Amino acid sequence: MAITATGLRKSYGDHVVLDGLDLRVPRGTVFALLGPNGAGKTTTVQILSTLITADRGRAEVAGHDVARDPHGVRRAIGVTGQFSAVDNLLTGEENLLLMADLAHLDRREGRRRVARLLDRFDLVDAAKKPASTYSGGMRRRLDLAMTLVGEPRLIFLDEPTTGLDPRSRHAMWQIIRGLVADGVTIFLTTQYLEEADQLADRIAVLNGGRLVAEGTAAELKRLIPGGHVRLRFADAHMLDLAAEALDGSSRDDADLTLDVPGDGGVHQLRALLDRLDDAAVEVQDLSVHTPDLDDVFFALTTERTAPR
Amino acid sequence: MSTLAIRDTTTMLRRNLRHMQRFPLMSIGTLGMPVLMLLLFVHVFGGSLGATLAGGASYVDYLAPGILVMTVGAGAAWTAVNLCTDMGEGIVARFRTMAISRYSVLTGQALSSVLNTVVSLALVIGVALLAGFRPTAGLTGWLAAAGLLVLLALAFTWLGIAFGLAAKTPAGANSSSLPLQFLPFVSSAFVPTDSMSSGLAWVAENQPFTPIIDTLRGLLIGTPIGDSGYWAVGWCLVITAVGHAWSRALFNRDPSR
Known part of the structure; x- marks a missing residue:
């Protein structure tokens, strides 16, 4: 397991943010934490990445206990947060070299990795410009590139595409898929269902500090x-006839609609229309x-049990 | 300190120096206040204040050591604002999740602040010399004065770092370091303490700025130092220790967002 967490709790004052969270993430997989x-x-990521401590519960990340051995956790992970963690006063290249120095790489190896990352993240042209002049998509790419300098085997991506335009979002997805391919x-974490659907092997839905699925x-x-297939009729008489003809359907007299369960495939539709x-x-x-x-x-994630 | 700690601190120092090099106005801006005070007091109030000095000493000679100490105070305010701004950036959160020496962010800031203050002091001394400051100190006196100023810079820097960590906004960080810039007025910086009303004189004589300024003045223009030297060094060491411990404790709190 890359991550196991049991009973994580965190509150700020009276506000309970995490209310007994359990997680298991196998190595080499993409796990999406989805929620409004x-x-x-973000609190979950902050606890698992040793930025903050949980009030209660245990978590082991890359084989190290987050509370007892945070340094061991930090050696194994990379974190790219929701808010770009780049140094705005430095250039893109200087940001990456800073990470290489902090990863304690020797100068030559550091320069080699930085050059490769600039190229891979399409930042060669902007390398000598201050990060403050970067667009949202470029900052996010630089941010992730900085995370990769130390070649972590476990990466936390906290809402990596929030606020990005569709093109930048797809570029980011391609990059993430590339990382997955490297094992x-x-x-x-994401609030976009499509993102979880596109990238994740497993998805956990978080709501109100608890996993709901x-x-x-x-x-x-x-x-x-x-x-289901939803049929709408001009009047109640037609609705009556249809409801009689189609067993197992459920009618809504106010809307004059009839819902027929099924996958809505061509076969079902043809049979359905024939019967009508x-x-x-x-x-x-x-x-x-x-x-x-x-x-x-x-x-x-809503209180209602019948969303339709 | 382990080798890795030294390496990380050097990296952080290099980062801060690059910031300063890229935005020199931000650090030079701290010079404004002490230089303004120097010129104001020498040229506007200097005539009448100087007349009260014993033995007809020149007022700029009397004033300059106090202005140097104010320069260090302004440096602390700059440190507090700078660090508070930096802590609000995502990059510090990133540092906290990296396998680096934990306090290297703070130590790097401390070193770059002391360097910044030293450069400011050199410039203020230059302005003071232009304004007629004529120190009588020899090499030893200058070295001792420089040593005391660096020690003071270290003390105030750690205090500034703690202020910067404690404050929620850069503006708050600036106001919490105001006492460092205000206290010199209630010290021997501008006028001798015996010219103040008795209550105020007691405060002035027992607060850290007075022995530090008196020692500096003694080293530079040869006035008597007495036991001020011990008090000066003692205050600096105590402030450094308190500021350092306080900074570490504040840095270890959960960063709230």
């Missing part, structure tokens, strides 16, 4: 009511609903 703002994602373990994207999608034809029912509107992580997310 204020769910405790690096990644602990990712954990599994692969497919497993999570199975957690909530499945897909046979019953001489006029359908005004038809839409196919397949569950996605959004549904899971809203179902799990």
Whole structure:
């Protein structure tokens, strides 16, 4: 296991941020911690990366206890936070060389890695410019490049694409996939479901300081009511006829709609339309609903039990 | 200190020096106040204040050591603001999650601040010489004075670092270091303490600035030092120890965001 945590608790004053969090992240996998703002994602990263201490609970990161051996943890990890941790007064290259010095690399090896990272992160042209002049996407790339100077085997990425435009976001995803290919373990936090879906092997949904679900994207999608085809009718009479013809459907008299469970595939649709034809029912509107992580997310992170 | 600690501290020092080199105005800005005080007191108040000095000593000679101590105080305020600003940057959070010597961020800041203050002192001495300051000290006197100023710079720097860590905003850091810039007025810096009302004179005589300034004055222009030298060094060591311990304790708190 790259990370194991049991019963992590953290509160600031009366405000409970983490309320007994358990995590297990196997080596070489991408683990996404998904949750809305204020769910405790950043606090979790701060505790696991030894920036702050938990009030209660235990955590072992890369084989070292975060409370007893923070230095051992720090030797194994790299952290790229939500807010760019770059030195704005230094140039991109100086930032990377600073990291090489702090990683205690010898000068030649440091320069070699810095040159390679500048190239890999498309920062060669901007290398001699102060980081304060960088765009959001460039800063985030520099930030991650700085994390990689020490070649950590476990990387925390706290909302790596928050605030980035779509192009920069996709560039960042490509970079993260590259790291995964190198066998690096990644602990990712995000509020974007698509990001978790795209990158993560396992996803944990955090809400109000607790995990409310954990599994692969497919497993999570199975957690909530499945897909359905929604039919809308012009009047109540048509709705009655249709409800009679289609067993197992659920009707909504106010909206004049009928939900028929199913995957909404071509076969189901053809059979469905045939049956409606046979019953001489006029359908005004038809839409196919397949569950996605959004549904899971809203179902799990809101108080309501029936989100639709 | 282990080799790694020295290496990390050097790295941090180099980072701070690069900041200063890139934005020299930020560090030179601290010179404004002491130089202004020097010129104001010599040219505006100097005529009447100088008349009160025993033996017809020149007022600029009397004043210059106090101005040097004020320069060190201004350096501490700069340190506090600088460090507080730095702590707000994400890069310090990054340093905290790296396998480096934990306090190298602070020690690097302390060293660069002392260097900055030394450069400021050299410039202020230059201005004072232009304004008519004529020290009588020989080489030993200058060396001892320099040693005391560096010791004082170290003490005030650690205090400034603690202020910078304790403050939530750079503006707060600046105001908490105001006493360091205000206390010289209630010391022997501008006028001899025996010219003050008795209550104030007691404060002036028993606060750290007075023995430090008296010692410096003695070393540079040959006035009697008495036991001020021991008090001066003692105060510097105590302030260094307190500032250092306080800074470490503050740095070890959970950084709140």
